[in-house]
Amino acid sequence: MPGSAPSGDHPSAGAEGEPKPPAVEVVRSARRRRTISAYRSGERIIVQVPARLTRAEEAQWVERMVRRVLAGERRLLRSDDELVARAAELSRRYLDGRAAPAAVRWVDNQQHQWGSCTPADRTIRLSRRLVGMPDYVVDYVLLHELVHLLEPGHGPRFWAHLAGYERLERARGFLEGVTAASGLPAA
Ligand SMILES: [Zn+2]
16 A cells, blocks of 8 residues: 555655646657657657747647647546556556556545555556546556555565656655545544
8 A cells, every 4th residue: 555654754845736737848850741749758748740840830739739648648547447558558667567457447445545456366446536636646556556566565676666656755745645634533
């Protein structure tokens, strides 16, 4: 379960929970004639445009394509099928594709944990309480459970698998904050 190991102290972490807009990298290609594409690469969104575009056209397209990528990422998290696709992408990006779950789904009955993994049948469940949290937080929980397919405990080898995730400490801090807040006695 995420958040059960000490996270250390991050006094200067600043603006927790408010994801900053992604950095955008524009790649102008002379070989590209018409097609414009955009995709996420870690913290950045790469937009590929034909070199013939004017700077003004490029700016318009970049804005449009970045919006499209971000909207796609928000949509990604709503159904089980899309969760499966997201898991495959995270496994590919951070674990060389080694974590291959048989099923990934949202569940409503996990009040005390964000996610769980059953290595015996390679199933992963994520609490629906995560819906609406920032994508980097949901990705962290999903990646955390994917790593459990490779490493059952929370020892150094477990955390080594997660070391490549750029927003690891930020996501853990976010969840600790939510847990602390929900642990307060009801007024
Ligand atoms: Zn865990």
